[in-house]
Amino acid sequence: MPAPFTFVLPSELSAKEPPERRGIRRDQVRLMVIDRATRKIEHTRFDKIDNYLRAGDLLVFNSSRTLPASMRGCECSERHGPCMEVRLAERLPDDSWLALLLCEKGDPFGCGLHAQMQIQFSKELAATVVNRDARIPRLWRLRFTKSGAELVDLIYRLGKPIRYEYVSAPWNLDYYQTVYAKEPGSAEMPSAGRAFSWKLLLDLKRRGIDTAYLVLHTGLSSYMDDVLDA
């Protein structure tokens, strides 16, 4: 599938670190506003968003909490199989998980990934690779040896936030959360609301702008595959 549009992002404009580490508050990042009627474009700051809202307007937030969804595991077999980064993508209704498996050495997909493989993460946690996903063939379905809050506890013990190459340092999970994050389940931060601070939310409430929350866990933004990512 061809990309709908192309553009070049100069590397100096990539978000290499969170705004708080650049000396500004999370709600002081830039905001672009497009007037749908006139097509006029304005550049302003996020904490001035109330200039564009009226009492009675409704803001809907995704309160899914970001998981430390990147875990290191090794194939558990007699021949001491390969080690890999497991990026959790989505929890399925039967309590299994879709995940991207990236081999640590050489070709990230070339270390003999296969169904029925056992991956050991720690003494307490392992997973069985069930099968390849039919919709997104880069993903595999995993079944962990734990479930529910017990699994969440171990993911938080063992995992770290998924980090892409342009991010300059391994930032704490805290930087990958919206201030209103509740239920854990997102592979990556539902980032549209990251710029909201509590102060801004309370100011908006005071001005009569309504808020509502729903939970929509996000998946991976990249499958490390140009065709699938396009």
Add this chain to the structure above:
Amino acid sequence: MRKLAGKNILITGASKGLGREMALRFAREGAAGLSLVARHVDQLNKVRDLVRKMTPKIGIVIIEADVSKARDIERIVASTLARFKGRLDVLVNNASTIGPSPMPNLLDYPVEDFRNVLDTNLIGPFLLIKSALPAMIEDGGSIINVTSDAGQVGYPGWGAYGISKFGLEGMSQTWASELEETEVRVNWVDPGSMNTAMHRAAEPEEDPTEWADPADVTDVFVFLASDASKDVTGKRFQAQENWKVELSHDGHKDLKEQKD
């Protein structure tokens, strides 16, 4: 009518002393879910077994964690909200450490121990409130911080512990002020002298039989966790003196009014 019917409650320092007694009492008062946090899982499991024996239908999650570690705080809240489907009604910041025992004077206080006491007794509650707040902001909730008279009086020898409780009381006032227009209320309780392992370690020369049994000071915590206190925020309670309210977060105003 049980006072805490339907409530999901997180208690730190829940393996012994006051935390353990709160867990048992909250279960008896009909709590729907308990998230019990402490460093020692064996003792937590014993509390869980007692709670389950008493109230078999209660939802209970046991979390072995150290509130002085920021990474553990995220895990505590995530595991709790995974179990309670994103809803938390009450957070009790009860865990605390006394520091080295016997307690050194400030002049002799090792800086690493000083930091550890502040991390556990002050930074931990700050991070827990910050992380758990989203689960309370929509439907309202109650945050209860456990303080001490050492948080109001600078007793010699109570070093970092007293200073951390001064900080906790100040922080409680600030949270209460900042959340005043929300349905989340913040109050703090001085339980008074109790016969707990921590207190016995702090004052080994004193007679612990003169101190209250922690099971006897839980009434005020039930009140603050329940809807009976839905209009109460920013108050300091003394558990053993008829819940005397000493100060509100707008305490300066109160003092001025009294003076006039």
